[in-house]
Amino acid sequence: MTELNEAGDEFEELPYPWQEPLWQDLSAAFTKQRLAHSLLITGVSGLGKTDFLTAFSRLMICASPSGTRACGSCVNCLQGGRDFHPDILDISIEEGSKEIKVDQIRALSEFAHKTSHSGSCKVVLIQDAHRLNISAANALLKTLEEPSPNTFIFLVSDLPGRLLPTIRSRCQTIKFPTANREQAEAWLEGRLSESDKEDLVELLEASFNRPLYALSLAEEGELKSLSEFLRILYKLKAGSATLHSVTGLATKIGCGKTLHYLSLFSTALIKKLIGSETEAESEETSDSRNSAITELCSRVNCTQSTLKLALRELLVFDQELNKARRQLTSTTNPNPQLLLESILWQWDKLPLVVE
Ligand SMILES: [Zn+2]
Structure with missing residues (x-):
């Protein structure tokens, strides 16, 4: 190329x-x-x-x-x-x-x-x-x-x-124009190593279809840490991990990346909950290689009565997340560790029921 x-x-x-x-x-x-x-x-x-x-x-x-x-x-x-x-x-x-x-x-x-x-x-x-x-x-x-x-x-x-x-x-x-799925897939496929090609779908999903970002995730071997982090977030909700262990991993990954990973997960969850509210669940992707995000989202459940509350809280959380990301790149020099702890604490309090 x-x-x-x-x-x-x-x-x-x-x-x-x-x-x-x-x-x-x-x-x-x-x-x-x-x-x-x-x-x-x-x-x-x-x-x-x-x-x-x-x-x-x-x-x-x-x-x-x-x-x-x-x-x-x-x-x-x-x-x-x-x-x-x-x-x-x-x-x-x-x-x-x-x-x-x-x-x-x-x-x-x-x-x-x-x-x-x-x-x-x-x-x-x-x-x-x-x-x-x-x-x-x-x-x-x-x-x-x-x-x-x-x-x-x-x-x-x-x-x-x-x-x-x-x-x-x-x-x-x-x-600036965005890439459609076919363009992004074709472009990325031509640049990934043979072993990374297996992760093509997951890379595009984790990058929201941004081809250059997807490539950098692959080149920096970030997809693995993303999956690991999403799984521990999920475990926290399921009661099999502690907030302390999540914070430990997040500190290792770094504040900027953690906030980005959280935002990927929360955006995907919001989409899922809005889908269940309108009962117009989006079609399952025909690709059998589901990404960690899709898989974990499918295990978060809400009953009809708790759905509205969960969605509302998740939207508030998403706003807080954006605020934290803005603060991190601002010139006011916030304390990244405090930002992380506060955001993870808020995630822990979200009323989500997982399988
Ligand atoms: Zn010339």
Whole structure:
């Protein structure tokens, strides 16, 4: 699935299948000189937003694109292929920091005033734009208010609601396309090792069909720890594990991952309970390889009389979970251990009956 360009770099074939329509739209707008100068690309992580924009910025500076693809062999493509081109500025959170700082945005305004090396245009990518601190956001706002004619700024964010409304209103917002099940399966199958292919269904389910996220779960061997954690959560409800042992395992896994695993389980449970309430249970998947999530959900039971209460409590729990996840990535430096303990305690109190 990979090929070598003339600079000798290995690069993924981009865009990925689910990104093709957006790629076509943006490249047509760029060719017709109708591309907005500030774009906000939103959408959940794990869909390849960064890969897409890195490749697209190379197309924008390519000296002789063929159709909607960069040629791969001109001087700009070769430089861009080595991850460095003076017309592309990639801004992201620096190591050890939790936010994008004002100095990084000052570098952007200097960059916007420089002449383009390629003679085409200059491209700025701001990763995790919701992490701009307040001075950086205000500095960016000034740059957006006075756009430089041949500079294009792409803000990337999976939490666009946290950006200043004044920044959002100056950008054209584009919701990044998601992959359908067939696309995600085909893409992932081509990249998994033979042994990981057995876990294909479970990986897609655990990642909510986000192909790149599913791949990273496989590569980091995370699926095993996810299953182990879900099973102990279930055992806690069934009375065969203690809150102490669950907290111990969660601490080992880490706060961020634990909250994510909990959110996968609670989302799946909410879907199941809503399904039983409306008696329109979704069709069982025809695949015999049920994931740990599906299997465990099928063992949580509610009688008609307890269903409404369980669902209501679960929805409250889900909100608390989201709040904890937001706190964890905020700059207020919360205590992860306290967050974990509080969330697991709330899980323990949920009125769920398991087999
Ligand atoms: Zn080229």
